Amino acid sequence: MNSLMTLIPRIPLAQWTDNAIEYLQEEWGPATKAFSHVMEALIKGLQDFLISVPPEVIIIFVALLAWWVAGKKIAVFSIIGLLFIINIELWAVSMQTLAMVIAAVGLCMLIGVPLGILSAKNEVVHRIVTPILDFMQTLPAFVYLLPAIPFFGLGVVPAVITTLIFAMPPVIRLTSLGIKQVPDELVELGRSFGSTFFQMLFKIELPLARSTILAGINQCIMLALSMVVVAAMIGAKGLGGVVWTAIQTLNMGMGFEAGIAIVIMAIILDRITQNVGKSK
Amino acid sequence: MAKIEVKNLIKIYGTNTDKALEMVRQGADNIEIRKKTKQVVGVRNASFSVEQGESFVIMGLSGSGKSTLIRCINRLIKPSAGEILIDGEDISKMPSKQLEDIRRRKMAMVFQRFALLPHRTIVDNVAYGLEIQGISRDKRYEQAMRTIELVGLKGWEESYPSNLSGGMQQRVGIARALATDPDILLMDEPFSALDPLIRQEMQDELLEIQQKLQKTIIFITHDLDEALKVGDRIALMKDAQIVQMGQPEDILLSPATEYVARFVENVNRSKALTASAVMVKPRSVVHPKDGPLTALYQMEKYGISSLFVTDRSGHLTGYIRAEDASDIAEQGIKQLDSIIQTDIPVTHPDEYLSNLLEVMAHTKVPVAVVDENNILKGILVRGSVIAGLAGERREFHE
Numbered sequence: 001m002n003s004l005m006t007l008i009p010r011i012p013l014a015q016w017t018d019n020a021i022e023y024l025q026e027e028w029g030p031a032t033k034a035f036s037h038v039m040e041a042l043i044k045g046l047q048d049f050l051i052s053v054p055p056e057v058i059i060i061f062v063a064l065l066a067w068w069v070a071g072k073k074i075a076v077f078s079i080i081g082l083l084f085i086i087n088i089e090l091w092a093v094s095m096q097t098l099a100m101v102i103a104a105v106g107l108c109m110l111i112g113v114p115l116g117i118l119s120a121k122n123e124v125v126h127r128i129v130t131p132i133l134d135f136m137q138t139l140p141a142f143v144y145l146l147p148a149i150p151f152f153g154l155g156v157v158p159a160v161i162t163t164l165i166f167a168m169p170p171v172i173r174l175t176s177l178g179i180k181q182v183p184d185e186l187v188e189l190g191r192s193f194g195s196t197f198f199q200m201l202f203k204i205e206l207p208l209a210r211s212t213i214l215a216g217i218n219q220c221i222m223l224a225l226s227m228v229v230v231a232a233m234i235g236a237k238g239l240g241g242v243v244w245t246a247i248q249t250l251n252m253g254m255g256f257e258a259g260i261a262i263v264i265m266a267i268i269l270d271r272i273t274q275n276v277g278k279s280k
Numbered sequence: 281m282a283k284i285e286v287k288n289l290i291k292i293y294g295t296n297t298d299k300a301l302e303m304v305r306q307g308a309d310n311i312e313i314r315k316k317t318k319q320v321v322g323v324r325n326a327s328f329s330v331e332q333g334e335s336f337v338i339m340g341l342s343g344s345g346k347s348t349l350i351r352c353i354n355r356l357i358k359p360s361a362g363e364i365l366i367d368g369e370d371i372s373k374m375p376s377k378q379l380e381d382i383r384r385r386k387m388a389m390v391f392q393r394f395a396l397l398p399h400r401t402i403v404d405n406v407a408y409g410l411e412i413q414g415i416s417r418d419k420r421y422e423q424a425m426r427t428i429e430l431v432g433l434k435g436w437e438e439s440y441p442s443n444l445s446g447g448m449q450q451r452v453g454i455a456r457a458l459a460t461d462p463d464i465l466l467m468d469e470p471f472s473a474l475d476p477l478i479r480q481e482m483q484d485e486l487l488e489i490q491q492k493l494q495k496t497i498i499f500i501t502h503d504l505d506e507a508l509k510v511g512d513r514i515a516l517m518k519d520a521q522i523v524q525m526g527q528p529e530d531i532l533l534s535p536a537t538e539y540v541a542r543f544v545e546n547v548n549r550s551k552a553l554t555a556s557a558v559m560v561k562p563r564s565v566v567h568p569k570d571g572p573l574t575a576l577y578q579m580e581k582y583g584i585s586s587l588f589v590t591d592r593s594g595h596l597t598g599y600i601r602a603e604d605a606s607d608i609a610e611q612g613i614k615q616l617d618s619i620i621q622t623d624i625p626v627t628h629p630d631e632y633l634s635n636l637l638e639v640m641a642h643t644k645v646p647v648a649v650v651d652e653n654n655i656l657k658g659i660l661v662r663g664s665v666i667a668g669l670a671g672e673r674r675e676f677h678e
Contacts, residue, residue, distance in 0.1 A: 183393075183395075185391050185392075185393055185395040186395050186397065188351075188356055188389070188391070188395070189389070189391065189395040189397075189408075191356055191383070192354050192356060192383060192387075192388070192389040192466070193383060193384065193388065193389075193408060193409040193412060193460070194379075194380040194381065194382075194383035194384035194385075194409075194412060194413075195380075195412050196380065196412070199412050203397075203408075203411070203412070204397065207397070207399045208397075208398070208399065210399075
């Protein structure tokens with residue numbers, strides 16, 4: 001066995017990866033950098049907007065939304081939680097984080113839902129997408145965090161891109177699952193009455209898959225929130241930035257405060273999105 | 281031209297069907313084909329045609345291929361070989377745009393488990409077929425409301441399917457199928473999931489609706505009683521093949537194979553057999569002008585105690601009894617008029633035996649079967665009715 005193993009030279013996987021990244025960077029670097037600038041402007045714009053809106057307005061808006069979809073308890077919790085964040089002077093960084101989460105989740109939905117539909121409808125797409133999703137979900141985030149820098153620079157854009165990689169799989173998986181779970185008889189119903197592909201999709205499949213897809217989006221939001229801390233390593237600022245600074249300076253109290261703010265945001269977002277899926 | 285014509289339809293499930301197709305054509309049986317080619321035969325060499333306005337029932341046990349067959353007709357399943365002509369157009373080879381169009385305009389399906397969309401109200405479910413044709417909201421609601429009323433669900437149009445009982449849900453399914461005003465209704469075991477009582481009620485209503493609308497219906501069932509009740513003609517399937525096809529009475533009275541015979545053994549024949557199927561020709565009739573002695577002679581000859589009286593062109597006027605005839609013979613009266621009894625039990629040729637059994641039990645004379653012009657077509661005697669119910673082919677009466 002041992003002698004057999006020595007016959008095969010060590011596979012230089014690391015070297016190949018480096019070469020591939022270098023090559024991709026040379027070929028695609030300018031394009032990804034240009035893309036990065038556009039994205040950065042958009043995300044920064046969203047961050048600036050959320051910070052410029054008076055906190056009271058946002059709190060009232062979130063409370064009303066929570067009340068409408070999730071009930072009184074969650075609305076009260078939202079108000080208290082958000083006031084607490086203002087109190088510990090983390091409002092601005094929280095809004096930075098929220099903007100990144102919104103951007104990442106928005107992109108996840110934009111890419112993930114159509115991909116999930118395709119993978120439910122087409123066996124070939126399904127077979128290609130599944131291993132990629134496994135890869136995205138299990139590859140440690142740190143491993144693709146650093147290679148993002150040469151393509152997208154430092155800052156919010158690589159943070160959002162890596163968040164995207166980390167948080168998108170459940171959207172694709174659960175969209176695909178939801179569509180596959182539509183009972184055969186209802187699919188036959190649609191076909192037997194002469195529905196087109198898009199009529200099937202919008203009148204039968206998506207409405208029936210709705211709660212499953214929303215569960216995927218809920219998962220996506222949670223994963224995105226947990227990723228923003230890690231993404232702070234490449235300059236994403238926000239609540240993650242505070243945590244990161246706290247770790248570097250061993251300032252445990254500051255780290256805990258930022259952590260609590262993340263938890264509060266997570267609970268509010270989770271309860272609201274969960275109940276959107278349940279209602280009706 | 282037949283509304284639906286199916287010619288040599290074969291469906292083989294699997295990825296490599298050529299070899300199996302060849303074997304079906306050579307007459308190899310299903311098990312052999314599965315062993316040699318790993319392909320499963322769904323339908324083999326089905327041929328039949330259905331006329332406009334006819335109810336054609338395909339019946340068989342589960343796995344007999346009936347569901348596959350009905351799905352080939354609207355091509356939810358693509359046949360492996362053969363032709364399916366709808367108004368002369370072959371649907372099995374049609375491009376998908378044209379197929380979509382035929383599905384929208386000409387046929388609608390009713391499903392075993394109702395297949396209602398849970399996120400839509402009843403009226404939106406019923407209007408589904410109209411909606412995908414791009415018909416405006418007002419117009420499709422108007423049309424949907426008409427069929428909702430037809431199936432007796434007025435007042436429920438704003439409810440959701442989960443608020444309705446099974447029977448009501450299937451009414452919605454039927455209303456939806458009728459809303460697009462298709463020529464053809466494909467009904468895939470529509471009442472199998474319902475309680476027996478509701479099922480019968482729905483069958484009756486279907487017959488009523490059918491009388492009004494005269495659709496061409498393909499109806500799948502595994503229940504022979506239902507098949508006999510609903511079908512103008514019945515095709516019996518076993519092992520992917522149609523083993524017998526014919527009118528309900530043909531199947532009951534002359535089963536083509538041992539399998540069919542066993543199938544029909546336990547059916548309630550009184551609900552399937554009509555008077556015309558078991559009536560016998562009267563051995564003799566007399567005319568009012570005939571004398572009592574002629575009548576008595578006839579009765580003596582055939583060993584019966586009463587005779588039906590008709591006029592020269594066969595219209596039934598009544599019957600006479602032997603004792604009355606001998607009375608007037610003694611009195612020297614030459615005409616039968618005075619003793620003709622008119623309180624005879626009569627029925628129509630299409631009446632089901634189930635509706636006649638009580639009359640049969642109490643009458644002292646045979647039941648006369650007359651057509652709409654009061655012409656005597658035959659008579660029902662207890663012996664022939666019992667033989668019919670027992671499943672014997674009638675052979676005796678002259």
